[in-house]
Amino acid sequence: MPEVNVEINGRKYRMACEEGQQKRLIGLAERFNDHVEQLKGAVGEIGDNRLTVMAGIAVVDELAEAERRIKALETEVLVLTRAGQEVAAEIEALEASFAARLSDAARLIEGVAETLDDTAPIPQN
Template sequence: MATVTVEINGRPYAVGCADGQEDRVRVLARQFDNHVRQVAADVGHVGDLRLFLMAALVLADELHEARLAVGGEITLTASAGAAPSAEAGVAEALNAVAARIEKITRSL
């Protein structure tokens, strides 16, 4: 397992990844950093955790729209029990990312 240091909103973060995936992680981190910086420009300073969460939601929305554009039908629901498995997976991933970000920001 490799470790890559990426910079998000001016702060370095060490990220583990599979060997050979370092460049892909760097590219994805730059894309995420662009979203975080745009959210920060739009809403001002609200703390890294909220910036990261808002940027993740923007990315999730873009993914949703892209899936709709290629013909995939996804129905968003407010009911936790009615979410399709793909959405449940995204929600679970977002929760995991949020928990990890909280842990990171507590250690700063």
Template sequence: MSHINVTINGRQYRMACEEGQEVRLLKLAESLESRVESLRGKFGEIGDARLTVMAALTACDELLDASNRIRNLENELEALRGVRAAAADRARATQTAVTNALNSAADRIEKTTQVLNRTIGGGVAIG
């Protein structure tokens, strides 16, 4: 377990984090500090606790929006997977139909060739 100092709203806090997560925790603290400073610029000195709560609420608001976008994209992805599966099924059906049609045409050509060979008799065989 590592310990680092972060500064939020002008105050230092000693925080514990997992090994290797120090840089991430510093970036999170910087993001929160930036939000607090932005709100202070908009609203002035309205109290440390209120600024911190407002900053946390704006972060939660962005997180909720991001979660909703992710859920919508996951739903869209699932729908697209369904469309892809249906298209693949149609492609297989079309391929089967074309194969059957070609085999049928080849059979008819073969039968026609046999009839012509019998009709011509002793002449030169066709095919």
């Protein structure tokens, strides 16, 4: 199993990961370290453990907010999908109604044309 070295709050940590996940783990550690550094800038030196716990809680808070937004978007997608299906059904019904009326109109026009053919004198040359 490959190992990578990451740095959090100025300390190096050796971590194992699955093959091919080295860059991802390093990137995640860098993002977490950014949170630690931001908190350190905001609250000052409060001790490594406390600072790391606060950064962890901040990251979990962001994750919880992202999960809430994802759930809201999934609900919105479901509502929009249902609305789209309803609109599609309405369009199909309107198309069927239009086709039926067009067919009725064509029959009426054919009937009028037949009547005119039957009653109109044929011109003789």
